[in-house]
Amino acid sequence: MTLQLSVPPTTKNPRMTGLPVAIIGAGPVGLAAAAELLERGQDVVVYESGPSAGHAIAQWAHTRFFSPWEYVVNEAAARLLEKHGWEAPEAAKNPSGAEFLRDYLLPLAQTPELAAVIRYDSEVMAVSKEGMDRTRSARRAQAPYQLQVRTCCGVQTLNARAVIDASGTYGQPNSILSSGLPVRDENAAERIFNALPDVLHEDRETFTGKHTVVVGAGHSAANTLLKLANLVRANDGTRVTWVVRSKNPHRVYGSAADELEARGKLGTDLQALVRDGVIELVDSFEIDAASVADGRLVLKGRRRGEDFALEADQAVAATGFRPNLGLLAEVRLAMDEIVEAPRALAGLIDPNLHSCGSVDPHGVAELSHPDANLYIAGMKSYGRAPTFLLLTGYEQVRSIADDLAGNHEAARLVQLVLPETGVCSTDADGGCCS
Structure with missing residues (x-):
């Protein structure tokens, strides 16, 4: 049985008026989140620490995906691209990282709609609630989120009505030591x-x-x-x-x-x-x-x-990756202590229990935290669990976007059908997405 977290309903709050949804990371899931939200008339801003979209993918661009194009393109992103004359690649072909960037992610980032809201070379260093750390409860729900963002001009403090952390895990590799500790020599x-x-x-x-x-x-x-x-x-x-x-x-x-x-x-x-x-x-x-x-x-x-x-x-x-949760230290998270994934999702993906290649449908309910309208999505939502597929992240942010737009019923009608591996095991030494 799937553990469900209660999701506080969206309410009118004058302190949130005019504030965007802040998305951390301009990778495939972060840009899918932006496309889904823009399609629903929501204001967004995307903070990307690198100089271009898909900066992490560029570091392994020589590697070919084992998923074909039909499984690595977000539907809302495709609709946005098609407005500007984009033609989808051949569905059955498997792109390399370089082809994925060239033929999909970079053109997506360059659409006028997304180009206007992406901030490159902008590293989100910390997220909190305006005027309060994680220990303060009074009027917490009414406070907007506050992000410290480091740019070439220094550190700026910016507010948002919601936060989607899709920053991935590629920069946080696991150690080769069985203890998980780093090699100090x-x-x-x-x-x-x-x-x-x-x-x-x-x-x-x-x-x-x-x-x-x-x-x-x-x-x-x-x-x-x-x-x-x-x-x-x-x-x-x-x-x-x-x-x-x-x-x-x-x-x-x-x-x-x-x-x-x-x-x-x-x-x-x-x-x-x-x-x-x-x-x-x-x-x-x-x-x-x-x-x-x-x-x-x-x-x-x-x-x-x-x-x-x-x-x-x-x-x-090649031991997998782990999430950097340090930037979320001042917000209230419900995280599993083993997998370091959202608690309600962890039981579905814990490699000690499950690694069959299939994951039960999940969305905003499983990804919610005690601080409302705060989400970890994409590969980072899997914590230390392997075998993440982009289809998973795309359905996550579709559900989140519906909820933030007030379509709460649609947000909970999640569907996720992943290609089966045909193998179940308790091995958990790490895997690569898509």
Whole structure:
């Protein structure tokens, strides 16, 4: 049974008059939220910390989505684009990150409607209630939100009637250590790369002829492993070891029943590479420490109850991501203490309980918090849980937009049908969106 949070009804409040809905992040979910709200006649402002829309995607633009175009375009955004002559890409094709930016997200951000409301190089540092921190209750519901936004001109304080945090998690990678603590040895940390390096192009020299350990059992790990395998076949001396802390990586291997063909192929191709010895798999390895000795990266920990160590030149941390909740420290959130997702959503996505690729329909009710009209949406709403799909975020912000526009009944008629993976497991080492 889904836990439901009561959602306070929208009321007339003179202190909110003329204030916009503030959206944090100009990624696909943030811009979808803006398009949904504009379509309903709501005022919005979008704060993006980077110099352009989709700044995080640009960092892994070489990676191809395993979802085709039909699953990565928001309907309200498409309607806005079509007003300006946009033609949708071929629905069945799988875009790369670069193609997604070029053919969809950047044109969306450049529409006159959105271009007028996006503020680039604007980092939201903190969100609170005007004149009160999280401990003050008197007249709290009547107070607008207050955002501290850092721009090239300094820090500005701006008000909003509602806040949608769609800032994502890409800037907050998980550690390779099983404890979750960061690697403190600076020499070792320098040899550990973030997920999805451009192995075959920009970073090719870094990986050619080296022994690389890829840590993680999600789709971002699979993407990197497949590309490193090309170097193994093309260059003598290149080695790849894949480390997972589970007993086996069957969730990544997938199933013939996967409804996303590219996601299924990702797993079957990886399984074949392990079987053929191109990639060495080290399962059940809990990494406790990382250091450098004699010019080599040394990973130490436990494997099947015994001390175990692995040496390599470098590692890739494909261990997933976590949300940065620091900017929301002064507002009242209802967050799950394990997954770091909204409490009513956490039970639907907790990888200890559920990782089948399907998620029950959810929207404004599951995403609401004690402070009304405050939402965490998109990949950040999943906290530390993997396997987020853009379709999920699009339905989230559709529901939120309806509620903020006063269409409370429509907001609660949520529908979410996701492509099934055909696999259920309790593996939770991280995954890549869409």
